[in-house]
Amino acid sequence: MRFKLFKRGSRGVKLAENKSHTEKPIEIFPLPEKVTIPLQQNIGAPCVATVKRGDKVLTGQKIGDSERFVSAPVHATISGEVSATTTVINPPTGQPVSAVVITSDGEDKWVKLEVPKNPEKLSVKEILGKIREAGMVGLGGATFPTHVKLAPPEGKKIDTLIINGCECEPYITSDHRVMLEYGEKVLAGANIICKLLSPEVTYIAIEDNKPDAIEHMRRLVAKTEFKNNFKVVSLKSKYPMGAEKTLIKNLLDREVPIGGLPLDVGVVVHNVSTTKAIYDATFDGKPLIERVVTVTGAVKKPKNLLVRFGTPLRSLIEYCGGIDGKASEVILGGPMMGISQPDLDFPMVKGTNCVLVKESTPIKEQDCISCGRCLEACPMHLMPTTLAKYAKAGRYDDCKKTYIDDCFECGACAYTCPANIPIVQYIKVAKSELIKRRANK
Amino acid sequence: MTPERKFLVSPGPHLWRGLSTSKIMYIVVVALMLPTAAGVYFFGYQALSVIAVSIVAAVLAEYLVKKLRKRAFVMDGSAVVTGLLLALILPPTIPLWMVAVGSIFSIAIVKEAFGGLGHNIFNPALGGRAFLAACFSVKMTTWVSPMGFSADAVTTATPLSTSFIWEGDKLSLYRDLFLGNTGGSIGETSALLILIGGILLLALGIINWRIPVAYIGTVALFTLALGGDAIFHILAGGLMLGAFFMATDYVTSPITARGRIIFGIGAGILTVVIRRFGGLPEGVCYSILFMNAITPLIDRYVKVRPYGLVKKVESEG
Numbered sequence: 179m180r181f182k183l184f185k186r187g188s189r190g191v192k193l194a195e196n197k198s199h200t201e202k203p204i205e206i207f208p209l210p211e212k213v214t215i216p217l218q219q220n221i222g223a224p225c226v227a228t229v230k231r232g233d234k235v236l237t238g239q240k241i242g243d244s245e246r247f248v249s250a251p252v253h254a255t256i257s258g259e260v261s262a263t264t265t266v267i268n269p270p271t272g273q274p275v276s277a278v279v280i281t282s283d284g285e286d287k288w289v290k291l292e293v294p295k296n297p298e299k300l301s302v303k304e305i306l307g308k309i310r311e312a313g314m315v316g317l318g319g320a321t322f323p324t325h326v327k328l329a330p331p332e333g334k335k336i337d338t339l340i341i342n343g344c345e346c347e348p349y350i351t352s353d354h355r356v357m358l359e360y361g362e363k364v365l366a367g368a369n370i371i372c373k374l375l376s377p378e379v380t381y382i383a384i385e386d387n388k389p390d391a392i393e394h395m396r397r398l399v400a401k402t403e404f405k406n407n408f409k410v411v412s413l414k415s416k417y418p419m420g421a422e423k424t425l426i427k428n429l430l431d432r433e434v435p436i437g438g439l440p441l442d443v444g445v446v447v448h449n450v451s452t453t454k455a456i457y458d459a460t461f462d463g464k465p466l467i468e469r470v471v472t473v474t475g476a477v478k479k480p481k482n483l484l485v486r487f488g489t490p491l492r493s494l495i496e497y498c499g500g501i502d503g504k505a506s507e508v509i510l511g512g513p514m515m516g517i518s519q520p521d522l523d524f525p526m527v528k529g530t531n532c533v534l535v536k537e538s539t540p541i542k543e544q545d546c547i548s549c550g551r552c553l554e555a556c557p558m559h560l561m562p563t564t565l566a567k568y569a570k571a572g573r574y575d576d577c578k579k580t581y582i583d584d585c586f587e588c589g590a591c592a593y594t595c596p597a598n599i600p601i602v603q604y605i606k607v608a609k610s611e612l613i614k615r616r617a618n619k
Numbered sequence: 620m621t622p623e624r625k626f627l628v629s630p631g632p633h634l635w636r637g638l639s640t641s642k643i644m645y646i647v648v649v650a651l652m653l654p655t656a657a658g659v660y661f662f663g664y665q666a667l668s669v670i671a672v673s674i675v676a677a678v679l680a681e682y683l684v685k686k687l688r689k690r691a692f693v694m695d696g697s698a699v700v701t702g703l704l705l706a707l708i709l710p711p712t713i714p715l716w717m718v719a720v721g722s723i724f725s726i727a728i729v730k731e732a733f734g735g736l737g738h739n740i741f742n743p744a745l746g747g748r749a750f751l752a753a754c755f756s757v758k759m760t761t762w763v764s765p766m767g768f769s770a771d772a773v774t775t776a777t778p779l780s781t782s783f784i785w786e787g788d789k790l791s792l793y794r795d796l797f798l799g800n801t802g803g804s805i806g807e808t809s810a811l812l813i814l815i816g817g818i819l820l821l822a823l824g825i826i827n828w829r830i831p832v833a834y835i836g837t838v839a840l841f842t843l844a845l846g847g848d849a850i851f852h853i854l855a856g857g858l859m860l861g862a863f864f865m866a867t868d869y870v871t872s873p874i875t876a877r878g879r880i881i882f883g884i885g886a887g888i889l890t891v892v893i894r895r896f897g898g899l900p901e902g903v904c905y906s907i908l909f910m911n912a913i914t915p916l917i918d919r920y921v922k923v924r925p926y927g928l929v930k931k932v933e934s935e936g
Contacts, residue, residue: 193634348634423926436927506627513633520628538627539635544695545737547640549869550827553876558926563874581925589632596640597737603630 188428190416191555191590193348199480200351200472206484213255213488216266216277219528220315221322222248233260238289238465241278250323251313255467255486257287269510269517291463302374312459313466318449321529328374330441339377341368343384343450344420347512350532352470353450355482357391360454361398367453370460380408387415418588422447424557436584473498475535476505492522494533507538514589544597552591558584562591566601569608577608644696646825650816651703657812658805661765662711666805670706672715676722677702684731697736701725704744707806713758721751741911742871745904762802775802778855780900796854807857817863826867829879834862837887861903871911878921886910
């Protein structure tokens, strides 16, 4: 151990939480009449449809898959008939993706699920297969295919598993509710991951603004046989605590190398909702067809809903009493990293943890006064204003030298900027220019 | 039914802290009200008129220059801060037209000629003061004892000048310097009220501790090392006002934490050198201006080590 005289303090910003509107139990959203299921709901390769117009499908039936390793299949989320194939805009990329439209027969007939007789005895390979077939992706919002993350390359020793229940974005309470209502399944899911990765210790990391979840998880852990290896830790509520790299730094004081992955420092992080879904896939053979989503902000009755994928945002907002007041923006995800939608036709997908309706604040950019607040906010210890200045001037190579690729666009810099500079926007532009250049080489 | 409507699409984040540049400026103005009040208390109507002329001239100059440059004039408070700061570092007896000239120079040349707020290299108020000192050296070095609102001003030497003689004991000298009952610039005399204003800015997170602490700390240690009176040198002259309100100017000081420490230490060394070996009694103004000049250099070479910048992954054990 190297003695550190000056331990670098954690950065980030303190945000108004706005979580109290939806601190209530999960409600099951009624079966939608029609779903639109995009064939790409994950980072990695898109799927190819395995059904065509007119086909009858059952709930949980696979309707799209890909040969590529970094991909995740998609499933029918209701039973009925494939009524159309269409194209929707995928919010994170802004690119069009094909989608399958299913009209419900109102019966919700399921495919026969393969429930293992003795789930404890499944081999690593079998478990990974089940997780892949279930279409599992990271439900914290990143939507990285789970089976890839659970199969570290040979020679990479994982000593620590972190189950991420931080939920550091304001307004969102879906993970919070999952911990409170499906805590046992979260732990059982974590136990499955332990079987795959055999870490020495497992942390369940929760921000201290959720004392009831911390308490609940501690009580559950104390009851289980893995109480010696599972530790529930309370972390300061400071955005972006729940981002993988920030979490690893704060919890373990390790830094993931630039361009590297958590497994390079012996760590794997999984979100609590993903962990719960891993349990469902392994023990019940259930594919990923629904999730908990927080519908909040300027809606009359904010709620946490268990919703089938493909349900249009419009129905979710109507179920919550419709838009309240003069809200002008509908955001998929939280207010910091979420993406605003031009209309309500977009369906909810695997990565949708929140639908936030909000009055938007007009942005008028001023000149940077070099106050340095963005430097203090940046969890990656970057110099956001310098990056924005380079990006604005088209100096993309300088952006690269200033470690622009290390930025994960949490938005803490722009949040804190007194000159209202859309720093993240500039950084995104520079990043996509750099990607284009690389592609042209 | 939710009516069909298109929604606004804006880039994230969709939350904003709400601390704007102008809010920061007006908070600084509020914090400066304490040394301003001390200036008016000790130097009466003359101080009041210098302050008023300086602020009005600064705002008008900003308005006119923005018009000339065909830019939008925004009452963002930065001209008020510059005008007020300039007044606070001028002698109370300076003719008002000189105040106006200095204030206009601060805004039009030191700030706007470089591109306006955010682009200036030098602190505008200090630049204006340096300009006035070069043009009107006699008026800029004529000091009076605190006379309050009475009419008769008695010229005196400031504590830092070589002709300054103190006949009491050291403790009462410190007390007068601390409270501000001494000759000097309008807003520089009361270390106590400047300190309260500075602590207010620190508590509100408007300024960072690094520059003032490094600056004042260096002056104290370096003075001690040279066998001088550290307490006297901290309390006398413009150090307190300079360290809390001028050296901390965002635009003209380094952006990184380490850069700010370097800035403070550099300004501290220069202040002591000028006071001790230079031809001037006071060195705060020039030391900060000099550090302003090398701030771009500091920012170029002092960087933050980004998260995850490692030569190789450290193995356990």
